[in-house]
Amino acid sequence: MTTATTAPSGRRPGRPEGQRRPERQRQSTWRRRDAATGYAFVAPAVIGAIAFVVGPLIAVAWYSLHEWNVLANTFTFVGADNYQAMLDDPALHDSLLASLWFSLGVVVLNLTLSLGLAILLNQKLPGTTFFRVLFFSPVVVSLVAWTIVWGFLLQADNGINAFLSTLGITGPNWLRGSVTAMISVIVVQVFKNVGLNMILFLAALQGVPEEIQEAARLDGAGALRRFWSVVLPMISPTVLLVAILTVVGSLETFALIDVLTDGGPGTSTTVLVFYLYRQAFEFNQFGYASAISVLLFVIVLVLTLLQWQTRKKWVFHEA
Structure with missing residues (x-):
């Protein structure tokens, strides 16, 4: 006659207690190693962001509350005086208007031209690789x-x-007229960067399933209708990305203005970044220039947030 043995109460049958503890310790050690490895990989990016983004932002905000004269070696707290000076500065208002026209022209022309080129170069025609x-x-x-x-x-x-x-046409002096100078810097800026946006749009167009376009074609939709109702909604995430990058890039344009027009004629092409540069490095008003930097940061942040918040209404695959 055999008798069944039962495990002592409070302990599960299976591996002995002494074998389970080392296994838990090994799993805990692996988890700690994985976490340490993850932290090690993200640490350079975090440290770089703190050192080159967060730190300078805090420093600029602090400098904007002071009157900093490098030549006299003075650093005086003035509170909101620099921001009050911005409200009373007509030259700053002119630079804001110039930035508005420049950014508007660059964004509209860049997005339209890059998307049109991407559509043309997405066709299976000879020579498309050369033109790309x-x-x-x-x-x-x-x-x-x-x-x-x-x-x-x-x-x-x-x-x-x-x-x-x-051709018998007398062209204007492009860089000596207020309107023609602004048109010139817009066109030069667009031609410089339109190829990058074209590649982004081209990649998005090639990701649109051909089956969906074929179904729309069979339903009787024309080329324009297929693009507006099928293709454009499916590439809308790329449109959002390109729009944000183009807006931010247009507001940060400096070298083009500095080399091509030096802000002229007059102040017609003195965009905000170029005006900021002059205040800091030509007039040595670093506190006032820091206040303008804060203003530029707020403008870029607000425009980016507005574009990001409107994505739910028109970007495909967004809730």
């Missing part, structure tokens, strides 16, 4: 070199006007 490289090549060219070349082309008797004269 051709339109993208300005992106990898030095901005200063690109701007200097365009400076020669836009001179009164060179480049563009010389070509127009062969």
Whole structure:
């Protein structure tokens, strides 16, 4: 006669207690190692963000509350005086208006042209690879070199006007008129970066399933209707990305203005970043320039948040 043995109460049958503890310790050690590895990978990015983004932002906000004279070696707390000075500065108002026109022109022309080029180069036609490289090549060219070349082309008797004269057209002095100078810097900026946005749009267009477009075609939708109702909603996340990048990039344009027009004629192309530079490094008003930097940061932040908040209404796959 055999008798069944039962495990002591309070202990599960299976491995002995002494074998389970080392296994738990090993799992805990692995988890700690995984966590340490993850922290080690993200640490450079976090440290870089604190050192080069968060830290400078705090420093600029602090400087904006002071009058900092480097030549006299004085650093005086003035509170909100620099911000009050911005409200009373007509030159700052002119630079804000110039930034508005410049950004509006760059964003509209860049998005329209880059999307149109992407649609054309998405066709299966001979030579599309060559034109893709051709339109993208300005992106990898030095901005200063690109701007200097365009400076020669836009001179009164060179480049563009010389070509127009062969057609019997007298071109304007592009960089000496307020309106033509703004148009010139917008076009030069767009041609410099349109290739990058074109590639982004081209990648998005190639990700649209052909089956969906074929179904719309069978339902009788024309080319324009298919693009507006099928293709555009599906590439809307890329449209949002390109719009944010283009808006932020247009508000941060400096080298192009500095080399091509030096903010002129008058103050017609003195955008906010260029006006900030002049206040800091030409007039040595670092406190006032820091206040303008805070204003620029707020403008970029507000525009980015507005674009991000409106995504739910028109970006595909968003709740």
